[in-house]
Amino acid sequence: MEKKRKRKQHVARETKAKAKAVRVGPTRSDNVKDPFPSHTRPTPQECETLRDTLLALHGIPPDLAKYRKLQPTSDTAQPDPPEPVLDGLVRTVLSQNTTEANSQKAFATLKSSFPTWGHVLGADSKDVEDAIRCGGLAPTKASCIKNLLRCLRERRGELCLEYLRDLSVDQVKAELSLFKGIGPKTVACVLMFNLQQDDFPVDTHIFEIAKTIGWVPAIADRNKSYLHLNQRIPNELKFDLNCLLYTHGKLCRKCSGKKGNNQGKKCNDNPCPLLNHDKESVEL
The missing domain is CATH 1.10.1670 (Endonuclease Iii, domain 2)
Structure with missing residues (x-):
């Protein structure tokens, strides 16, 4: 009888732990506070x-x-593969303080000039700057991109951010905040566009x-x-x-x-x- 009771208690604890691990509803942290709680707009x-x-x-x-988030479909056609998260992050960095046309051109030139992100990391800063110069603030953005790649290689051993897809919003923010030059707006863009989170x-x-x-x-x-x-x-x-x-x-x-x-x-x-x-x- 005692063994049965203990077994039920153990199963109940496991069930409760599993339920707690599943996020329900908004992905935003419950600890985030509204700085203007009495401002009731927008409804x-x-x-x-x-x-x-x-x-x-x-x-x-x-x-x-x-x-946009891919909706379930009965079509047999496979959707296009999502943009790599690292590509999205660099694209967002290049979009800062410039026009959309210039940032897109800078990203396209960067990708065509260097076959892989490893080549960008190993390149001279001047060469990276020249590739993205049309997007403005080339020295600052080149430094940010190379620092991002260097830190990513040191921390993860590879130049890939796909692991972020398995993390919560708060975890993604904590991860990306470790990279110098990556601010809240850049993180929010990656969350919404590349990770399809509600941000x-x-x-x-x-x-x-x-x-x-x-x-x-x-x-x-x-x-x-x-x-x-x-x-x-x-x-x-x-x-x-x-x-x-x-x-x-x-x-x-x-x-x-x-x-x-x-x-x-x-x-x-x-x-x-x-x-x-x-x-x-x-x-x-």
């Missing part, structure tokens, strides 16, 4: 409405749509729009906006809404206070739909 309904509005106006750009990067465009439409308080900086929006925006809307706000920010100068560019004629000749989302004053 889930606002997020959905704005997503639908911008989706009708812009659609998801093809170069971003390829990163919401906040770049300059999204930050300015969020302030303009009152989704974050006027006193918010980009880091606090990132923490707040990740708490408020439903996980299932994060990818689409992020891509759409980023696209809209590049095209429309009315909602962000920016001059915009020639691509924004469609938006700049018409009232901005985002400005219909009235601001709410919030006492913090």
